[in-house]
Amino acid sequence: xxxxxxxxxxxxxxxxxxxxERWALLIVRDLVLGPKRFTDLHRGLRRIxxxxxxxxxxxxxxxxxxxxxxxxxxxxxxxxxxxxYGQELEDVVLRLGLWGAKSLRDPLPxxxxxxDSLILALRATFQPEAAxxxxxxxxxxxxxxxxxxxxxxxxxxxxxxxxxxxVAGDPDLLTRFVELFRIPPAPFAAxx
Amino acid sequence: xxxxxxxxxxxxxxxxxxxxERWALLIVRDLVLGPKRFTDLHRGLRRIxxxxxxxxxxxxxxxxxxxxxxxxxxxxxxxxxxxxYGQELEDVVLRLGLWGAKSLRDPLPxxxxxxDSLILALRATFQPEAAxxxxxxxxxxxxxxxxxxxxxxxxxxxxxxxxxxxVAGDPDLLTRFVELFRIPPAPFAAxx
DNA sequence: CTGGATCCCTCACGATACTG
DNA sequence: CAGTATCGTGAGGGATCCAG
Numbered sequence: 001x002x003x004x005x006x007x008x009x010x011x012x013x014x015x016x017x018x019x020x021e022r023w024a025l026l027i028v029r030d031l032v033l034g035p036k037r038f039t040d041l042h043r044g045l046r047r048i049x050x051x052x053x054x055x056x057x058x059x060x061x062x063x064x065x066x067x068x069x070x071x072x073x074x075x076x077x078x079x080x081x082x083x084x085y086g087q088e089l090e091d092v093v094l095r096l097g098l099w100g101a102k103s104l105r106d107p108l109p110x111x112x113x114x115x116d117s118l119i120l121a122l123r124a125t126f127q128p129e130a131a132x133x134x135x136x137x138x139x140x141x142x143x144x145x146x147x148x149x150x151x152x153x154x155x156x157x158x159x160x161x162x163x164x165x166x167v168a169g170d171p172d173l174l175t176r177f178v179e180l181f182r183i184p185p186a187p188f189a190a191x192x
Numbered sequence: 193x194x195x196x197x198x199x200x201x202x203x204x205x206x207x208x209x210x211x212x213e214r215w216a217l218l219i220v221r222d223l224v225l226g227p228k229r230f231t232d233l234h235r236g237l238r239r240i241x242x243x244x245x246x247x248x249x250x251x252x253x254x255x256x257x258x259x260x261x262x263x264x265x266x267x268x269x270x271x272x273x274x275x276x277y278g279q280e281l282e283d284v285v286l287r288l289g290l291w292g293a294k295s296l297r298d299p300l301p302x303x304x305x306x307x308d309s310l311i312l313a314l315r316a317t318f319q320p321e322a323a324x325x326x327x328x329x330x331x332x333x334x335x336x337x338x339x340x341x342x343x344x345x346x347x348x349x350x351x352x353x354x355x356x357x358x359v360a361g362d363p364d365l366l367t368r369f370v371e372l373f374r375i376p377p378a379p380f381a382a383x384x
Numbered sequence: 385c386t387g388g389a390t391c392c393c394t395c396a397c398g399a400t401a402c403t404g
Numbered sequence: 405c406a407g408t409a410t411c412g413t414g415a416g417g418g419a420t421c422c423a424g
Contacts (some may be wrong), residue, residue, distance in 0.1 A: 009299035010309040015292025047199040100207025107201035115200040
C-alpha cells in the first residue's frame with residue numbers, strides 16, 4: 001500500500017511514517033487536551049480541508065495513535081481520542097513546539113491563535129521550579145480567547161472561557177507570570 | 193511565497209513549517225552526528241531524489257537549521273552542518289525516534305539500516321543509571337555495518353568501521369548490554 | 385568524482401460542492 | 405454533524421544530464 005516509504009529500518013523514519021504527514025502532529029496536539037469531535041478538530045485547524053482531516057484521522061487510527069469512540073447519549077456521535085501510545089507523543093509535541101516558538105516572529109494576518117495551542121504553550125513553557133510555594137490564578141486573553149491558568153503545588157492547571165481583549169493586573173504578578181512561563185531566548189536571528 | 197502554511201500562530205505549527213516537510217528530520221538526524229557532504233547525505237538516505245535533497249537543504253538553510261560550510265583544502269567542497277538552533281533538535285529527534293521504535297516491526301526487504309541511524313539509536317536508548325561504575329566497549333554488527341560503543345563514566349561514545357555479520361561474546365556482557373540500551377516495551381500491538 | 389540542475393510522471397494535497 | 409465526491413494544482417519521486 002504505502003509506496004511512499006523512507007526505506008529505512010529506523011525508529012525515527014517509522015515515527016515519521018506514522019505522524020510525519022502534513023497536519024498529523026497538529027491533530028495530535030489538539031487531542032492532547034482531550035477527546036474531540038470531527039467538527040471541533042476542524043474548528044481548531046481551520047485551514048485543513050475536511051477530506052484531508054478525514055484521511056489523517058483514518059491513518060492515525062490505523063497507526064494506533066488515535067481511537068474512534070462512540071459518544072454516549074444524549075450528545076451521540078463520534079469522538080477521537082489519543083491511545084496510550086498516542087499520549088506518549090505529548091512530550092515530543094511540547095518540545096517541538098517550544099523549539100519552534102523560539103523562532104516565531106510576528107503573526108501574519110492570516111494566522112489565528114486557538115485556545116488549544118495557547119494552553120499547550122502554557123504547559124510547555126511552565127517552569128515548575130519557579131512555582132514552588134506559589135498559589136495563584138492567571139487570566140490570559142488573546143483576541144476572543146480567554147484562558148485561566150491556576151498554579152498550585154508547583155503544577156499548572158487551566159480552564160477556558162470566551163471574552164474580549166483586556167490587559168490589567170498587578171505589575172509584580174506580571175513579573176511573576178513571566179518567570180513562570182518562559183521561552184528561552186532564540187540563539188539566532190531567523191531570516192524572513 | 194509559502195502559501196502552504198498552517199495559518200496558526202503557534203510554536204508547533206511554525207516548527208512543522210521549518211522541519212515538517214518530508215525527509216527534513218531525517219536530514220537533521222544524519223547531521224546530528226556531524227557535518228556531511230551532499231553525497232554523504234544521499235548515501236544515508238538512498239531513496240531521496242537528489243532534487244528533493246537539494247531543495248530541503250536550501251529550505252533548512254533558509255530556516256536557520258543548517259549552514260553551508262566550505263571545506264578547506266585538500267578535501268575542497270561543501271559540507272552541511274547544523275546551526276546551534278538546529279542542534280537543539282537533537283533531543284526531539286531522539287525522543288521521536290524512540291517513540292517510533294516502540295512500534296517497529298520486522299524490516300521490509302527494501303529497508304536499509306545505516307550507520308548513523310544505528311548510532312543514534314544507541315544514543316537514544318542509552319540508560320545512564322545502568323552505566324554507573326561501568327567501563328566497557330561493545331561492538332555491534334548489523335549487515336555490513338560495525339559500530340563500536342564505549343561506555344565510560346556513565347556516558348556513551350561511538351566509533352565506526354565496516355565489516356561483516358558476526359555474533360559472539362560473553363553472555364553476561366550481553367545482559368549488561370541489554371540493560372544499557374533499552375527500549376521500553378510497546379504498550380499496544382501495532383496493526384500491519 | 386562531487387554537487388547539484390532539469391525533465392517528466394504520478395499522486396497527495398487543497399478547494400469546493402454535496403450527501404446521509 | 406460528520407463526513408464523501410470531484411477535480412485542479414503542485415510537490416514528491418525517479419532518471420538523466422551538466423558544470424567544476
